[in-house]
Amino acid sequence: MEDRWHDIDLILNRAGNLVGPGFEPGPELRDLLQSDDTRVLCVGAGGLGCEILKDLALSGFVNIDVIDMDTIDVSNLNRQFLFRPRDVGKSKALVAAERINARVSGVQVVPHHCRIEEKPAEFYKQFTVIVLGLDSLEARRYMNSVVCSFLGFEDDGSTDFSTIKPMVDGGTEGFKGHARVIYPGYTPCFECTLWLFPPQVKFPLCTLAETPRTAPHCIEYAHLILWGQVRQGEDFDADNEEHMQWVYQRALERSQQYGIPGVTYQLTQGVVKNIIPAIASTNAIISAVCVLEAIKIVTMCSPGLNNYMMYMGSQGIYTHTVAYERDPKCPICSPGVPLDVEQSMTLKEVLDKMMVDPVLSTLLKKPSVSYGSKNLYVAQGIFEADTRVNLQKTIGELVPDERPILTVNDKSLSAPMRVMLRFTDKMVM
Ligand SMILES: [Zn+2]
CATH class of the missing domain: 3.10.290.20 (Ubiquitin-like 2 activating enzyme e1b. Chain:  B, domain 3)
Incomplete structure (x- = not known):
């Protein structure tokens, strides 16, 4: 069993010119990683979350919490590898924790099946580092506001270092992904660089109504225009099968009328729900980067990522790291x-x-x-x-x-x- 930590020990027990500032190699670093004082929170137990939990557990972290409000859907099973067909309908957080605890001895994953907003700030304060495996900007902004709310400031407006709660954020979209390290009050927070998240592309309504040219145009016409005209007073629900079928049939009719190929039920779901296919390998790569950063934050074994890495895998593999700067007037992480x-x-x-x-x-x-x-x-x-x-x-x-x-x-x-x-x-x- 001692051999189990061979690889992590190679990193923690040796000095070198690539180590982080103040790094002192030694076996006590693994003890630190596994002590009760080192707690990691993984936010999200979906595609990225499953990978992050597995990587944390296999990298030597012992005290891990996971929070997710979702339940397992059959469509998750191709990549959310901690789940089995018999788990469909159950809580992602609960099943993910159970699987990791059963497979990786010594690891204690504590699940929280609830919305992130339901936990008090004190809950988030107990963690050494928070790793985000989320797919929505709103949830990221919420977590950002929580960690930034812990910040204290000195009289000269500089950040009180003891109040910094490090956060690592991963995100994937098809073959693209990013990982970033946030030391609130020190490196840019989400709000400082909100412009990194472009608004979702919407088609002009006149194109949809007058000159559809592509299959998504026909789908959005049925979804955004026809629904309101034909089914007045009824709210469209993307999770309602009958609603989705209705939009699909109307989109198909319209595409035939204009001679546009490519409208399928699957594409209809994709366009309406704004789904970009999830790629398992992108999740694996981004998760590995995030967990490596978590290890660096706890042990200082190497300088941390400064501060945003993007990964592009659609045509070959390309990565690029940018040191974004804080917005000194940021309403969330500045003194105010x-x-x-x-x-x-x-x-x-x-x-x-x-x-x-x-x-x-x-x-x-x-x-x-x-x-x-x-x-x-x-x-x-x-x-x-x-x-x-x-x-x-x-x-x-x-x-x-x-x-x-x-x-x-x-x-x-x-x-x-x-x-x-x-x-x-x-x-x-
Ligand atoms: Zn900020």
């Missing part, structure tokens, strides 16, 4: 948008001031504000009445702090942002 207020102003007046601030007024519509874990004002829902009383209290009374940083949430934001209050009446003293 500054707002000059007086301590004697009421919370209501501070909120009003936000709505005329040149930066904040463009971002906010109906802000809710909290300070630490305390809700100062919740603009919507059942807590509105409870917190309304605070509107008349002064901000000095509510936020007795030298460097008060408020967390502001708003329906128009995808994640909470920070506002740093500057007490102008204090500066006079």
Whole structure:
């Protein structure tokens, strides 16, 4: 069994000129990897998640948690190799954990079958490193906002290093993939480089209605235009077989009318659900990069990826690494948008001031504000009445702090942002 860690020991027990800063080789590094203090969270147990869990378990990590809200579908089985036909309908997180625990002795995978939003921030705080194997931008932004919310700042606005929660993100799309390492407050967070995710390509409606040229045009015509005309008041549900069949039949009719080949049921599903075929080998490659980065973060055995690697495998193999830069004004990972207020102003007046601030007024519509874990004002829902009383209290009374940083949430934001209050009446003293 000692031989089992031969390869990882070669990395951890030897020095060299490729090791990370401050790296000291030795057997205690594997002990560190396997100690109770080193906990890794894998977010997602799908195509990428299965690979990440397997790689973590075989690379020497012992304490692993996995979170995923999905259940296993028969179409997952070609690549999500931890699942079997008898598992269809069961929780991905539960089955994945069970399989790894059964196959890799000594490993403890703890499953969480729920939405990532259901866990409190404290849950995410316990992990040494968080590895993301997700397929949606929204989920990534959410996880990003969670790790960035842990950030603390020094008086000069620099990041308090003890509050950094490293995160490794993997993503694949067909033959393309990326891996990135995020040290919030130090390397760019998701919001700093949001432009990396281009908006989804949509066809102009006039093309769909007047001049269809391709099979996807016919499908989108049936999906976006015909459905609303013929089945008024009915919400289209992409998971409803009858709905999908209806769109497919209408798209087929239209394609025959225009002499356009290529409309199939499978393509209809692909276009409507915006599915790009998942490629198992891309998941394997990206997962390997992510887990290697997790090992580096914990052991410092090699300098980390700085900070974004893309992989392209559609025509040969090409990889490229870019050191993206932080956006110093990022609302999520910077110390916050500054707002000059007086301590004697009421919370209501501070909120009003936000709505005329040149930066904040463009971002906010109906802000809710909290300070630490305390809700100062919740603009919507059942807590509105409870917190309304605070509107008349002064901000000095509510936020007795030298460097008060408020967390502001708003329906128009995808994640909470920070506002740093500057007490102008204090500066006079
Ligand atoms: Zn940022």
